[in-house]
Amino acid sequence: MYKIVGFFVLLILPFNSISQLQFVSYDNITDSRYRQNILLKKIDIAIAEKSWEKAKVLLSFAYTYGNSKYRVQDIESRLKIAMTNQIKSSPDTVKFKKIKKFNIAKLDKSKNQKTIYLTFDDGPMKGTTNVIDVINKEQVPATMFVVGRHIVSSLTNRSRYNKIRDNRYMLIANHTYSHAHDRYNAFYTSSQREILKDISKNHKLLRDDMLSNSPPYTRLAGRNVFRLPTYVSDDPYITRRQLRREKPSYDMLWHEGYYMYGWDIEWGISKKTKTYRETPHRLAQKIERLYKEDKLVTKGKVIVLMHDKIFQDKYNGKKNLTRLIQILKANNWKFETLEDYLSIDDIKNGKYAQQKKLFDIDKFAANRSQQKRNKDKQADSSTSLKADTTKL
Numbered sequence: 001m002y003k004i005v006g007f008f009v010l011l012i013l014p015f016n017s018i019s020q021l022q023f024v025s026y027d028n029i030t031d032s033r034y035r036q037n038i039l040l041k042k043i044d045i046a047i048a049e050k051s052w053e054k055a056k057v058l059l060s061f062a063y064t065y066g067n068s069k070y071r072v073q074d075i076e077s078r079l080k081i082a083m084t085n086q087i088k089s090s091p092d093t094v095k096f097k098k099i100k101k102f103n104i105a106k107l108d109k110s111k112n113q114k115t116i117y118l119t120f121d122d123g124p125m126k127g128t129t130n131v132i133d134v135i136n137k138e139q140v141p142a143t144m145f146v147v148g149r150h151i152v153s154s155l156t157n158r159s160r161y162n163k164i165r166d167n168r169y170m171l172i173a174n175h176t177y178s179h180a181h182d183r184y185n186a187f188y189t190s191s192q193r194e195i196l197k198d199i200s201k202n203h204k205l206l207r208d209d210m211l212s213n214s215p216p217y218t219r220l221a222g223r224n225v226f227r228l229p230t231y232v233s234d235d236p237y238i239t240r241r242q243l244r245r246e247k248p249s250y251d252m253l254w255h256e257g258y259y260m261y262g263w264d265i266e267w268g269i270s271k272k273t274k275t276y277r278e279t280p281h282r283l284a285q286k287i288e289r290l291y292k293e294d295k296l297v298t299k300g301k302v303i304v305l306m307h308d309k310i311f312q313d314k315y316n317g318k319k320n321l322t323r324l325i326q327i328l329k330a331n332n333w334k335f336e337t338l339e340d341y342l343s344i345d346d347i348k349n350g351k352y353a354q355q356k357k358l359f360d361i362d363k364f365a366a367n368r369s370q371q372k373r374n375k376d377k378q379a380d381s382s383t384s385l386k387a388d389t390t391k392l
C-alpha cells in the first residue's frame with residue numbers, strides 16, 4: 001500500500017523540490033560531464049528503467065543546470081506520462097469496485113442452464129501455480145489443456161503438472177505434445193501422420209492421469225476448432241485457402257477418436273499495454289451478453305479460453321482471476337469441466353460419428369459420477385487440502 005502512496009506523493013511534489021529528498025547517491029551529479037545532453041540522456045534511461053526517483057532527481061538538476069527549458073519540459077512531460085501509465089497498470093494499484101449483479105442476470109428464465117467452462121491452455125508453465133491457487137480457493141472446476149513438451153522440459157514444470165494432476169477441481173486435457181511447434185500453418189498442413197503422432201504422443205503421456213473411459217478432450221494448438229458428436233466448426237480466423245488445406249487434418253483427428261473443443265470467448269493480455277484486454281467485470285458482462293443473445297456453440301454453455309501465463313504475478317493474475325470467478329458466481333453461473341459439456345445422450349446420439357473409439361461410452365456413463373467421487377475421496381484424504389462442502 002505504501003508503494004501506491006509513495007507514487008502519489010512523488011507525483012504531487014513539485015519536481016525541483018525532489019532534490020531535497022537527498023537521492024545524492026546517483027553518480028556525481030555535479031560533475032562537469034553532466035552537461036545537457038548527457039543529463040537528459042540519463043533521465044531518458046531512468047524513465048525506460050522506471051526508476052522514477054532517479055529520473056526526478058536528475059530532472060531537478062536539469063532545471064537548475066542551464067538546460068534548454070523546452071527540452072527539460074519535454075522530458076518532464078514524458079516522465080509524467082510514463083509514471084501515470086505505470087500507476088494505471090501497476091498490480092499494486094488494481095482496485096475493484098464492489099461486486100454487482102448485472103441487470104441482464106434478471107432476465108434468466110432458467111438459471112441452472114447458465115454454465116461456464118473455464119479452460120486454461122499451455123501449462124505447465126509460469127502462471128500455472130497461481131491458477132491452481134485461485135481454483136483451490138474459489139473451489140470451482142476447471143479444464144487444463146496441457147502441453148506434453150512443457151511437462152518434460154524441466155523439474156519445475158513437472159512439479160507444476162503434478163499439482164494439476166492431483167487437483168480435485170481440475171480436468172486434464174490434451175493440447176498437443178509440441179504445441180504445433182508454435183508454427184500453426186506449417187503444422188496443420190504437414191503430413192497427417194505427423195499430426196496424429198503429435199496428438200497421440202500427448203494422449204499417451206497424459207492417459208494415466210486423465211479420467212479413464214472418457215472422451216479424449218483435446219484442443220488444437222492455435223486453432224479454434226470443434227469436432228464433437230453434436231457440433232462441427234472451423235477456426236474463423238484463418239484464411240479460406242489455409243482452411244481448405246487444414247480441414248482434412250481436423251477431420252482425420254476426429255475420425256481417429258479425438259474430441260476437439262474450441263472456445264466461445266477468450267480472455268487475454270494486450271501486447272501493447274501489457275494489461276488484460278478486459279477487466280474481469282467487462283469480461284463477465286461480455287459473457288453474459290453471449291449467453292443472453294444466444295451466440296454460443298452450445299446453448300447456455302460458455303467456454304472461456306485463458307492461458308496460464310496471463311495469471312503471472314506481473315499481471316496481478318491471482319487477483320484478476322479471483323475477481324472474475326467471484327463476479328460469475330454472483331451472477332449465478334454454474335462452473336463445470338468439459339467433462340460435463342456433452343451429455344451421455346449427446347455422445348450416443350450426436351449426428352457426427354467417429355470411426356475409432358478411444359473410450360467406452362457405457363463405461364464412461366457408469367464411471368462418470370463414480371470417478372468424481374473417487375477424486376473427491378482422494379482429495380479429502382490429502383492433508384494439504386482444506387475441507388470443503390462444494391459439490392462437484
Ligand SMILES: [Zn+2]
Nearest residue numbers: 121122221222
Ligand atoms: Zn495453446
